[in-house]
Amino acid sequence: MRIIRETTFLLLFLLPALVAAAQERVPDGPLPRDVVPTLVQLELRVDPRQEGFSGTTRIEATLARPLDTLWMHARDLELSRAEAVLADGRRVPLRAEDAHASGVLKLSAPETLPAGALALEFDHAAAFGKLEGAYRARQGDLDYVLTQMEPLGARKVFPGFDEPSFKQPWEITLVVPEADVAVANAAQASSEPADPGWKRVRFARTEALPSYLVAFAVGPWDVVEGPAIAARGDRSAALPFRTLTAKGQSAKTAYGREHTPAIVHALEDYFGTPYPFAKLDNLAAPDFAWGAMENAGLVVYRDSLLFPEAASPSDERLSFWMVSAHELAHQWFGNLVTMRWWDDLWLNEAFASWMGYKIAHQLQPDLHADRALLDSVLRTMDQDSLASTRRIGEPIRDFTDIQSAFDPITYDKGGAVLEMVERYVGEQAFRDGVRDYLAAHARGNASRDDLFAAIAARAGDAEGVRAALDSFIEQPGVPELRVGLDCAGATPALHVRQRRYLPAGSDADADQAWTVPVCARYADGDATRTECALASGRESRIPLREARACPAWVMPNADARGYYRYVMDAPLQSALTARFDALNEREQQAYADALQAGFKTGALAPAAYLASLPQLAGAGGSQAVTAPFANLRWIWEQLIDDEDARDDFRARVASIYRPRLERLGLEPRADDSEDDRSLRETLAWVFAYRLRDPAVRAPLAAQGRGVLGLDGDGALDAGAVSRDLRRNALVIALQDGAIEAFDAAERHLRASEDPVLRGELLYAMALVEDASLASRFRALLLDEGSVRANEVGWMGAQSAVPALRPALRDWMRANFETLTTRSGPFIVAAVVAIDAVGRCDRADADELQAHYAPIVRGLEGGPLALKQASEDIRLCAALKQAHAGRPLAFPQ
Structure with missing residues (x-):
């Protein structure tokens, strides 16, 4: 008892110091909930022709306890006034200090502020940002201002509580030049003259929103009204709908305006609740870092995504459908119900990605969005096979981690897991669980546990579904299922052993297991049946209860809706290979992936891989047909040193794929399917560019x-x-036209405001093979008068030309600061990844790490990008060693 008494006395003596120390610790993760905002009133003075903007922010809030130190967010803001306004009207000046590189703001009061209601008021100014926060974009000779607040841009525009868990209404006022158009999340409530030549535009109070969903735009926008989106279900009134573009661009949005209402209606039908906001504006941004951003009521798109036409290539039209459905799905999943912290970003992005493809496929089945999703997922599996991969639910501990969460693991793997679980529990049960989740948490925040509980409650096997979701969200990697068939008993069964799939040279631990929803399709006499069950633990047995006899063949991933790779016993693999034509198009994609996965472990020799080409070349869907091309490129770059041998390799590949291209022809036909159009484009590219086939190059040139x-x-x-x-x-x-063609392309680029054509011209200029022209292209990317900030990323295309890679690396390194200043933090990971392209020696990985580690240490997304790029190089070296000396024999 004596020890306890002395300890108690010591704690009482130290308690004031401990409390003070706790208050001084800078919250570089989530802010404390000591101060909770209830309303933000924001007034900004914005002129796109100026270098910066200014404004005032008033935040009504509640203090949970008496405090003299408050923590908020502000970054790169000039604060000229910071005051607390107490409930009795008294004003208390606050001393503002930048407390952390991430933009944490420390506010110190000269006295203790009482618990209860108060207001925080600020006067502030800032320069426009670079593709984040509030930034300028130029189209022709006109300037525009728009915003990108996610993930950390809002703190560069106004002081506030810049994280998802703080959700409150906003009242936004913009003071702008009288000739400009101003828009924000909510509808315009009033417009009145301000200073001479200016007007004050007030907007209606928004619903409760986190800061990353706040948006506004100012400039000489063209605005196309409607038509309004017709009433539907519980939404009894038409929804106001507008499209905004840079001056003179509105005619290009006709396709998007025509089809957006169908997407809204389809989402309302799925969610069983009306579109959650009072209006919908689609804005085509002339310079934008992302594909699109789901700001509540004001969705911003990279302009090219809103500009497809009926005659546009399939992939351009699919991008509109998929991205538009993705962003509009966010209005429910992310905006109506919001994650609490960034480690649940996947709740927003995975669901929206999956829903985007789902709605696109529902409304435009000929575009095959379901296969496009699978294609993305299979590519993501390669990233997820790295030892350095993230979990879907990876904890976000540092602000540099937040940008890393916007990656294919979040979007594509997360979406694939949702698709897999939906297949297992049934579409209606899954949808009902989603509806329950939205109803329970509307206008607030929620976590993965809330979603899992809602879906599991609707499933027939709640415990199993919860275990499956947890196992895929809480651990990294791709399951590898080794599948055998046991027909010794009365009921045929699959024998499943699982481990983590790892490529050759990986140092990750393969001893890992998931609760995997496995759906297998198999031949049962003349019938084909599908059965689903959960496989858990290192080994499991899945009875095929509907089978009347031992199956003639088994496809272990029915419809390719499971997030796993499979390896089959030799007899089963031979039987499946013999019945390749019986597989549907998605299953053929998964079959092609299984071959590639075996090649990357070193288990499947190059000759055996090449033997699969004739079968894949005749596959039903374009994705399976073209699946080998990435591996083929790797083989001729890394395993063949002699140029004559490379020419022979190209000729052999061409002989296998030529019949498919000849059936399609190079000229479009009236009866082309969307798949025909897409496959023609890819095969023409491969024959002309990769295989150097003169019969294809000449007409294209x-x-x-x-x-x-x-x-x-x-x-x-x-x-x-x-x-x-x-x-x-x-x-x-x-490539064939040398300086004459390059000069013409550059002239047309400088004259064009068509973002699609500009992208095509920049891509072509990136792939010139003449070193002096390649240098001109890189210099052009730094010309702010000719190339948009979001077009700088076309530098990555030049890495496709092996001879140009060293010069491109040197240029990126020499201009790293300029590139990141010009395009913002989004480009950091891209630079590191481009630097690693084609490097396949362990010494290259060490050099990359040594060069970039001190540079990217404090940059958003940088540390993980460097770790993964270095690992990719080491794995390439290991695979090269695994296949060294093996024959590259083609089938006879």
Whole structure:
């Protein structure tokens, strides 16, 4: 008892010091909940023709306890006033200090502020940002201002509580030049004159929103009203709908305006609740870092995504459908119900990604969004096979980790896990669980536990479903299921052993297991049946209860809706190979992936892999047909040193794929399916660029010259080749046309405001093979008058030319600060990844790490990007060693 008494006395003596120390610790993660905002009133003075903006912010809040130190967020803001306004009206000045590089703001009061209601008021100013926060974009000779607040941009625009768990209404007022258009999340409530030449535009109070969903735009926007989206279900009134573009661009949004209402209606039907906000504006941004951003009521898109036409290539139209459905799904999943912290970002992005593809496939089945999703998921499995991969639910401990969470693990793996669980529990039960989740947490915040509980409650096997979700969200990696067939008993069964899939050279631990919803399709006499069960633990047995006899063949991933790779016993693999044509198009994609996965472990030799090419070349869907091309490129770059041998390799590949291209032809046909159009584009590219086939290069080069006007008066003729092949034609024309073609492309780029054509021209210029022209291209990317900030990323395309990689690396390193200043933090990970392209020696990995580690240590997304790029190089070296000396024999 004596020890306890002395300890108690010591604690009482130290308690004031401990409390003071706790208050002084800078909250570089979530802010304390000592101060909770209830309303933010924001007034900003914004002129796109100026270098910066200014404003006032008033935050009504509640103090949970008496405090003299408050923690908020502000970054790169000039604060000229900071005051607390107490409930009795008394004003208390606050001393503001930058407390952390992430933008934590420390506010110190000269006295203890009482618990209860108070207001925080600030006067502030800032320079416009670089593709984040509030930033300027230029189209032609006109300037615009728009915003990108997610993830950490809001703190660069106004002081506040810049994290998802703080959700409150906003009242936004913009003071802007009288000739400009101003829009924000909510509808305009009033507009009145301000200073001479200015107007004050007030917007209605928003619903409760976190700061990352706040948005506004100012400039000479063209605005197309409606038509309003018709009433539907519980939404009794038409929904106001507008589209905004840069001056002169509105005609390009006709396709998007026509089809957006169908997407809204489909989402309302799925969620069983009306669109959650009072209006919908789609804004086509002339310069934007991301594809799109789901700001409540004001969705911002990279302009090219809103500009497809009926004649546009399939992938461009699919991008509109998928991205639009993704962003609109966020209005429910993310905006209506919001994550509490960034480690549940997947709640927003995984669900929206999966829903985007789902709605796109429902409304436009000919575009095959379901196969496009699977294609993305299979590519993501390669990233998820790294030892350095993230968990879907990876804890976010540092602000540099937040940017890393916006990656394929969050979007594509998360979406694939949802699709797998939906298949297991049933579409209706899954949808009902989602509806329950939204109803329970509408206008507030929620966590993964809330979603899991809602779905599990609707499932027939709640405990199993919860275990499956937890096992895929809480641990990294791709399950590898080793599948055998046991027909010795009365009921045939699959024998499943599981471990983590790892490529050759990985130092990760393969001793890992998941609760995997396995659905297998199999032949039962003349019938084909599908059964699903959970496989858990290192080994499990899955009875095929509906089978009347031992199956002739088994597809272990029915419809390829499971997030796992499979390896089959030799007899089962042979039987499946023999019945390849019986697999549906998604299953053929998964079959192709199983071959690639075996090649990357070293278990499948190059000759055996090459033997699969004729079968894949004849597959039903374009994705399975073209699946081997990445591996083939790796083989001829890394395993073949002799140029004559490379030429022979190309010729052998061409002989296998030529019949497929000849059946399609190079000219579009009236009866082309969307798959035909997509496959023609890819095969034409591979034959012309990769395989150097003169029979394909020559007509494409001629068509590209026609686009550039090289055989005429020099005028651009964008219609000189079909839209499906225009990019291919421009690449070949520039490669074959030397400086004349490059000069023409650069001239047309400087004159064009069409973002799609600009992208095609930049891509073609990136792939020129002449070193001096390649240097000109890189210099052009730094010309702010000619190239948008979001177009700088086309530098990565140049890495496709092996001979240009060293010069590209040197240029990126020399201009790293300029690149990140010009395009913002989003480009850091891209630079590191591009630097690693084609490097396949352990010494390269060490050099990359040594160069970039001190540079990216404090940059958003940088540390993980460097770790993964270094690991990719080491794995490439290990795979090269595993296959060294093995014959590259083609099937006879």
